Amino acid sequence: MKLIPVIMSGGVGSRLWPVSREAHPKPFMLLPDGQNLIQKTFRRAAALEGVAEVMTVTNRELFFKTEDEYRLAGGGAVAQSFILEPFGRNTAAAVAVAALQLQEVYGADAQMLILAADHLIKDESAFANAVVKARQLAAEGWLVTFGIRPEYPETGFGYIEADQDTPLAGGFKVNRFVEKPDLETAKQYLAAGNYLWNSGMFCFRVGTLVEQFEAYASDVLGAVRETLSRSRLSEGHRHRAITLDAEAFGEVPDISVDYALMERSQRVATVPCDIGWSDIGSWNAMSELTEADANGNRFDGEVLVHQASNNYVQSHGRLTALVGVENLIVVDTPDAVLVAHKDRAQDVKHIVSQLKRNGHDAHLLHRTVNRPWGTYTTLEEGERFKIKRIVVKPGASLSLQMHHHRSEHWIVVSGMARVVNDEREMLLDTNESTFIRAGHKHRLENPGVIDLVLIEVQSGDYLCEDDIVRFQDIYGRANG
């Protein structure tokens, strides 16, 4: 039987601001080991037995960025498909879209494995074993959850009560789902032994899932069918992408798969697991990935300390000094610094809400912005000038474009550029430069096999991103 891991890459991770941002969310954050969660998740999924393809449900703005990560994770060996959402619409919608798609391509007997893009699983072989058990139960017609055996009385997760009187091969029938408990209740759950953390990972036979949706959440299924019928499919070699129609998708009920289906169905099972799972739900969870020193300090970056203990600092490129403080989280990024008490790590999300309310960019973007062709980083802005570092991927090309109000100086510091500047076309080698006058059509391209790095100095009276006229764009972007 075919297995299709479905990576759900939806959330922003606003409790991990300022590193996690809307345009660079939690799955893309670098961990102390130099990898990110989405690469780890992809590799873990692709390594399972019997994988037909890896499907990803994500925001359409993250499509190119996600593809890049999979490429870096060695993704060429496995077929990939993408469901591209115009906006997040909760998990029932995402799971139902995936199910209908997979039923069409692989038939009702195929199995889907729902994974979160932003969870960490340390014991990958235990995970693979749990998947084997879950597939067996799914084949028998169960909707299978992965229940994490609790290590402490966590109050931030929902729990699954396993029905110990109904053992199944490799798991149990589920008695009920319970909401996040208070501490006292969580302690009782821990003592009882048959309560498990709800990890949000699932395994389904596609046909069973569609049937159960039909039975318990037919409104979701109907709206998703309508959305798919109006959506755009693009197909390539071992690659499929469906861009969901925004208007129809906006009509899908905004509900989680837990509420819509799992808590209602009578066919729910759980596979209890010890797989070293963490949802990296806050800076406290993140801090545990860095080893503590003798004073309980965990530092990812250059930190100097005078009588400070039990702090976590993440700072790349800038020095941090701590004097006489304890139990703090300090996270430093090029445009924002967070200082939070460890006991209040959950409240970081309130800062993100404030930024959104104020219309502040810092919830949305980093100084480095991803584009289909590479990245740009604004190094400095001042009156009448702006300086960017532009990295163009091998073979990639920016659109043929023109600016009315700004001139641009380009200096190649690494790699080779092919430049169209007005009527001329030229190759610029490392250490060479050119000047694009305002009003001149131009295009930048990397014809080489290594990254092209160039410094762009813009000068002019108006330097905003919206002063651009695009004439041709290989990524299908319209002007504006």
Added chain:
Amino acid sequence: MKLIPVIMSGGVGSRLWPVSREAHPKPFMLLPDGQNLIQKTFRRAAALEGVAEVMTVTNRELFFKTEDEYRLAGGGAVAQSFILEPFGRNTAAAVAVAALQLQEVYGADAQMLILAADHLIKDESAFANAVVKARQLAAEGWLVTFGIRPEYPETGFGYIEADQDTPLAGGFKVNRFVEKPDLETAKQYLAAGNYLWNSGMFCFRVGTLVEQFEAYASDVLGAVRETLSRSRLSEGHRHRAITLDAEAFGEVPDISVDYALMERSQRVATVPCDIGWSDIGSWNAMSELTEADANGNRFDGEVLVHQASNNYVQSHGRLTALVGVENLIVVDTPDAVLVAHKDRAQDVKHIVSQLKRNGHDAHLLHRTVNRPWGTYTTLEEGERFKIKRIVVKPGASLSLQMHHHRSEHWIVVSGMARVVNDEREMLLDTNESTFIRAGHKHRLENPGVIDLVLIEVQSGDYLCEDDIVRFQDIYGRANG
């Protein structure tokens, strides 16, 4: 009688790191009102009655920077002189050098007023009144201290015990100086009423001071005479600078004027003052210059808060977010962030010691470095490239120079540049650029009347400051 304010600009202010650094010490720090202490001190000094000139004793590395500040403070109206130290040698040496110099130029009856460059005085007219009283006592042959009436039992200052049985016109004879007391003793001093904070400001008749040095610290005076005889004098219109001979100056005893003289002399008086004095001795003192909000937070910069109180943040250009923290000092600069508990503000100096021990630049320099001709700021460094913003003052010129290993691209973003590039000389207007090949002699000059701002992109295999050969330099700097 002539009055010569002598501004002592010696200390680094390591408790105000990371804003205060060796090459940009406390007197140059911007206060929330947009001014700095050295400008305030200069203006306050120059505004006094009967000022013949303003003398400044400072490190020779800070000469141009200090002159720039005085120019901005409208310094053209008053004659200036500078004593340039090769290194700090405590206050007895600095005061004695000033005294001997002033005796030579103005004679024994001239009066000198010793001021610290890094103290804040809020009530300038009360200060001017106190100076009038002090001059009267100085004329009678007293060594006059300014005693600040204590507002609370401070344990960080030395105290002066006024002899209330010996009132003088405008002050008292001093009974004794006392070291920093413990809290209990400080409370007794406050209650007693005749104990005053030792502000480190003094007023002397030059001849009296030299006599007293002769009597109590003739070793200091002798070594300073020797230093002056070997030092270099440069004179211009209403301008005099003496560069002290390093070898001779190193032989002067390392002792404060308080120990060497004031605590020994029988001719010491004090003028009690209420002048709104603060030595801005720590980030706590600095924070009080910014108004508190309803939660006791004082913010100089863009700050977002979720349930945080009694914190101080200084951050220019970057967003700071505080979550659930209290009584913290957060100071953010382009290359370093400080997070300290308010009760431990004094301990910030230990971070500076650590930086020095580790040979880390962050105790010494900011990203923006002052030069006689203007400033440069390193915006970004990477493999094979470095980007600087260079500001050249009107009329100023960099040396004619050459680099072996790097090419430089210059782009003018504001103002006008005169450039020598190998055999050619040209004018570059705003938005124009040029390219200096490695091995080519070049010179950059600002022929205009506004600042020249340019972006320099260096590329090459070796980009350190020591790859420079200087051919001609109007500031007399040798190569290296």
